[in-house]
Amino acid sequence: MVKLLHxxxxxxxxxxxxxxxxxxxxxSLREHHDHVRVDVVDLYNHDLPAIAGDNIEAKYTLMVGRPISKDHAESWAQIERAIEHFLSADAYLLATPMWNFSIPYALKYYxxxxxxxxxxxRYNELGQAVPMVHGKKMIVASSRGGDYSPGSPMNAFDFQEPYLRAIFGFIGITDVEFITAQPMDITPELREEAVAVAVDQAVRLASRPDWAVVTADRLRVNPLGLKPQPLVAEEEEATPAP
Structure with a gap:
């Protein structure tokens, strides 16, 4: 069974x-591959843990290689559950419009x-970032008001695709394909034409046989339990009274 996180x-x-x-x-994916299960996360109807307070302190504690204190452990567990849910998927379908040349705030928060x-x-002994997520693929379905395709006058303003490729490539997801509908805001005729072209591309992409072998690389994914340092500090032994 292949799990797709939409x-x-x-x-x-x-x-x-x-x-x-x-x-x-x-x-199309369900039509051609009966072994695919789809899990949907609607970011505008999904409670995400706060990246502030205890959790921001926990994040910076991890960044400097120290274990998280037990005072922050319960709050940080919410972050862990979000990560675990993300890592449980074999592949990803990211549906995101372009907002102000980049991505919606809900996606950035996620x-x-x-x-x-x-x-x-993680970081190696030289201080270089090492990705830990392997054997995954991602499809990005996107729509843009203008035409930001390579060679167009607006291409220099496309901070959506480069950012998404960079951030997910940073963690190890480098098999990323974009399905982009553009321009959407010029005329209704151009909008429908752009959507029709993108829908056709999506249908053809989902019918490819390589979706049948997504699970072959799952064993390469580092289990959630493998971390460069423990997440919760052990209690210090009480010092005997003199």
Whole structure:
């Protein structure tokens, strides 16, 4: 069984053009591969743990290689559950429109939750970042108001695709393919044409036979328990009274 985590970063629900493309991909995937299970995370209807207070202190404790104190452990467990859920998938379908040349705030918040040291990346003895997530693939379904394709005048303003490739490549997910509908905001005719082209691409991509072998690389994924340091500090032994 292959688990696909469908991460929806559009707040428009059924009106979302991005979700039209993602939905076409899922439908085609189920039609051609009966061993695929889809798990959906709607980022606008999903409680994410705070990246502040105890959790920001815990994050910086990990960054400097120290174990998390027991005072922060309960709060940090919420972050761990989000990471564990993300790592439980074999592949990812990320549905995200372009907002202000980049990604919606909900998706950035989600990324900030799951990209944590010791879970999805670590540092080696030279201080270099080493990815810990292997054997995964990602499809990004995207829509843009203008035309940001390579060679276009607006391409220099595309901070969406480079960022997503960089951040997920940083943790080890380098097999990333984009399905992009653009331009969406010029005329209704251009919008429908762009969506139709993207939907066709999504259907063809999902029908490829390589989806049948996604699970072959699952054993390469580091289990959640493998961390460069313990997460919770051991209690210090009480010093006997003189």
């Amino acid at each position: 991460i929806n970063a559009s707040p428009r629900g059924e009106k979302s053009n991005t979700e039209r493309i993602a939905g076409a991909f899922v439908s 990324i900030d939750c799951i990209v944590q040291p010791g879970y999805v990346f």
